[in-house]
Amino acid sequence: MTLTVVRLAERAGVAPHVVRYYTRRGLLSPERDPGNGYRRYAEKDIARLRFIRLARRAGCSLDDIALILEGLDRRTLSEEWLRSRWQQRLDETRSKLMALNEVAGALVRVLAHCESDPPRASDVQALSSWMQRALQYTPRT
Numbered sequence: 001m002t003l004t005v006v007r008l009a010e011r012a013g014v015a016p017h018v019v020r021y022y023t024r025r026g027l028l029s030p031e032r033d034p035g036n037g038y039r040r041y042a043e044k045d046i047a048r049l050r051f052i053r054l055a056r057r058a059g060c061s062l063d064d065i066a067l068i069l070e071g072l073d074r075r076t077l078s079e080e081w082l083r084s085r086w087q088q089r090l091d092e093t094r095s096k097l098m099a100l101n102e103v104a105g106a107l108v109r110v111l112a113h114c115e116s117d118p119p120r121a122s123d124v125q126a127l128s129s130w131m132q133r134a135l136q137y138t139p140r141t
Contacts, residue, residue: 002031002040012049019049025062027052027069059089106135113137 005023009016022028023039028048030039048069055065064085071077113134121127 001043002033003042003045005039005041008041008045008049011046012053014049014053022049022052025066027062027066058086059093060085061089064089109137110134 003011005016005019009019012019019028019041023030028041028045030041030045032038033040051069052065055068056062060068067085068077068082071081110131113130116137117130117133119127119130119134121130
């Protein structure tokens with residue numbers, strides 16, 4: 001049984017544009033109907049599309065997903081490689097979280113400083129001075 005873009009999208013629970021995008025990225029490889037040139041997907045593409053969505057939710061990049069799918073297709077994917085890649089993603093995510101926490105802290109200080117000393121800057125130098133004070137500000141808790 002072959003599926004159209006719309007039918008595959010319905011079966012996998014995604015929008016048709018998602019199927020088209022992943023096809024353009026090479027993550028899905030439909031055949032072409034010789035009669036009309038339409039893309040025709042196989043039942044296996046449902047599982048493939050679901051895997052892509054789950055891997056994205058787990059933080060995998062589309063490049064990672066392409067490598068995983070290629071390894072599965074060639075039967076060369078190793079558990080060690082997967083574990084290593086996922087550990088790398090976790091480390092990168094934790095690093096990004098730390099950076100975002102620093103940004104959030106800075107925004108808390110800036111907003112708290114707005115309450116005690118609203119910015120009345122008329123030029124970049126004045127606003128810079130205000131920001132410097134704001135970023136050093138310790139909000140009262």
